[in-house]
Every structure is written in C-alpha cells, then in structure tokens.
Amino acid sequence: MEDSPAFITVTASESTQHSCNDVSGKELQPRRQRRSHIPDKPNYSLNLWSIMKNCIGKELSKIPMPVNFNEPLSMLQRLTEDLEYHELLDKAARCDSSLEQMCLVAAFSVSSYSTTVHRTAKPFNPLLGETYELDRLEEFGYRSLCEQVSHHPPAAAHHVISQRGWTLWQEITIASKFRGKYLSIMPLGAIHLQFHASGNHYVWRKVTSTVHNIIVGKLWIDQSGDIEIVNHRTKETCQLKFSPYSYFSRDVPRKVTGVVADSGGQAHYILSGTWDEKMESAKIVQSSRGGSGSEGKQKMVYQTLSPKLLWKKYPLPENAENMYYFSALALTLNELEDGVATTDSRLRPDQRLMEDGRWDEANSEKQRLEEKQRAVRRRRESQGIKEYEGYQPLWFYQRRDSVTGETSFVYKGGYWEAKERQDWSLCPDIF
Secondary structure, eight states, X not given: OOSSOOEEEEEOOOOOOOSSOOOOSOSSOOSSOOOOOOOOOOOOOOOHHHHHTTOTTSBGGGSOOOGGGEEEEEHHHHHHGGGGGTHHHHHHHTOSOHHHHHHHHHHHHHHTTGGGSSOOSEEEOOOTTOEEEEEEHHHHSEEEEEEEEETTTTEEEEEXXXXXXXXXXEEEEEEEEEOSSOEEEEEESEEEEEETTTOOEEEEEOOEXXXXXXXXXXXXXXXXXXXXXXXTTTTEEEEEEEOOOOTTOOSOTTEEEEEEEOTTSOEEEEEEEETTTEEEEEEEEEEEEEEEOTTSOEEEEXXXXXXXXXXXXXXXXXXXXXXXXXXXXXXXXXXXXXXXXXXXXXXXXXHHXXXXXXXXXXXXXXXXXXXXXXXXXXXXXXXXXXXXXXXXXXXXXXXXXXXXXXXXXXXXXXXXXXXXXXXXXXXXXXX
C-alpha cells in the first residue's frame, strides 16, 4: 500500500450490508433538559493586528490576550467536544469485524474537526490544576474528565470511560506559531482508544489546524496533514489524508480520503468525505495497479461496493452565528452544574463574565487570575523549586506507555469517588 491514499474507485453493485455501520439518530434522548442557548456575542471591535504584530514567530500561549479573541469555553471543554459523536464508538464496540470497526474509529477521528469550521475564536488557556468533567453516564453511558497537567508547555490530560464498551485517553500539548498572515496550531500527543470486549487498541494523532487571514479579510480555518490510525492488537491500519484548501484545485474543499488495510497492507475499505460534513466507507471487492498519477506514482484502481454513510454532522442550533457558532453540545458545556470540583472550568469567573457579555469585567478578572497563578510560581521559585518542577496533578500521573513507548499522563482514579463524597479538600485554590 502507498504512503498516501492515491487511488481511483469504481463502484460495483452492492450485495452486503455493514453490520455496524448503519447510521441512526442518537439512541437515547437526554433525561435532563440541557440549555439550548447562551447570551448573544456582544459586538466589540478590536484591532487584531495591533496586538498580533508583536507576536510573529512566538509561542502564543506565553502572550497575554484579551478575552475579545476568545470564545467562552476553556481548552479542556474544547477537548471534551471530541466526544460529540460518541455514538460512533458505541457502534464500533458492537462490531465483530475489526476492519469495520476501524472504519468507524476513522470516522470518529474526523468528526472532531467538524465543530471547527466556523470557530475562529480561541478557547481560554486553562490554569494549572484546572479540571473539567462531563458526566453523561445516565444519558449516554460515559464519563469524561480533563485536567491541565502542565502550564509551559500547556498540556491537558483527558480520560473517558464508557459503559458501552470503550475507554479513550489522550494527553494533548498545543504548540502554536504566528506566521504573519496565518496561525498554525499543532496538537502534539497520541490519542488512545481501547475496546473492552476485543482488546483492540487504536492510537492516532491530530493534524495541524491553520487560521488564515489574521491581518486582512475574514478569518477561516483549514485542517491539513495525514493521520495514521493503528490497531496495535491486529496491526491493521488506516491512512487518512486531509487535503489543504487550494483556490486553484477543482477538488471538494475540506476533503478527507483514506484506506483501511489489514496487517499485510492489503486494502479492504476506501474512506471518503469532508471533515466538516460527512464520511463514507466503501468495501473493496477488487484492486489492480493503474497508470501513473501526476506525481509519477502508480495509482491503485479499486472496485468497490456502493459507499455506506459512516458519519454525518448534526446541523448547528438556530442563531448559532450569534453564539460563537457553538454546536448543541458546546452550548451545554459551560452550563453550571452542582457537585463539580472547585477547579472545574464552569466555575472560572473570567470565562463566566465573558459568556454573560461583560467583557470589560472579564478582562480585569482574567488579569487577576493570571497574576494569581504567577504569584504561586514566584512563591515556589523563592522556595528553591524550579518552575513547576515536581508539580503533581491531582487526578493523573505520568507513565511510559507500553504501546507507543512515550511518557504521558494517564488517569489514576479517585475523581468520581471524591465527587460522590463531595470531598474536594485536595483541590488547589486557583480561582
């Protein structure tokens, strides 16, 4: 199989059904009524260039930014948005075929980008020790917890366990560079997904996001690069290619293509779609080498059955353009809930003021919180402790991963038990 998916497909008549690829709506309606709107975004004008011109080539996490560039969610809440299409993993957990399961895992990996197409504002950088929980056990069978485990570089650890047969965990460090006309955002770190029944263990990484027209024109976002998903139990792979937008290309914008192959490199499924709308899979019934492509590579010609819909984006809520283009899930993420940890992003005062449309107060509060964090760092340094050396997160610990060989933060347990007892005495005072 080639490094990048270069292929031509010919569709044959269909004779088989995917046992686990049928797309249906959400299986269970939420038992509690969640909010469906937030206050409209105020019409504040701000000269982006006056701030950004001093930032060229710098790491953006170290530059204080007013909330005017933000959306009223933290990076921990944005990371939790990866779960918007969790039902793809519920379906995948029921698959008998690991190759069909891989198709759904690939669709899930693409679905996390669908919320970004209009979301040009940045999330709040979490404070060290900040947490975010999303408890959807009753409605959808899963519980999610994020914690900010490092400040420089900013890194968040995330752990999700589902009663429907899967566990997902990741540690993401965001590296960002301003290049003048555009901003590159590079998420570093591996995403792990394990299915309980089969032990299939999938690992992949995110692609680069680029925010264009920083200086002049309307901001827009593109995703580009390759994702390789590996099932470490079976050695099956999926190669996904996110094509960068080109004004001169006749291709569909935001195009994603992929090939699912067995451990021997034999292709079994072709994946196609866009990262902002839908993904489909087509089972290969015959493959042969065709003529050379534009790059001089021999293209594979695949004969496939009719494509099957794997994933389709939910429509945005009414009035989304005035609510930061939030999805239905995003609108619920900052809703106040009883019993969460005292470090939870929902309790962050600058973010709450921003959501309420009180941006001047939010900016003052943001400065107060950042100064409070700096004071803690200075105090540690005055005690002879280097910056955050020896800092221990509350709910995660570092270990070397037996699959990737990398050191990363993983969940050590205890959070949901502390919530049950309502004992948050170990939580730092960060707000």
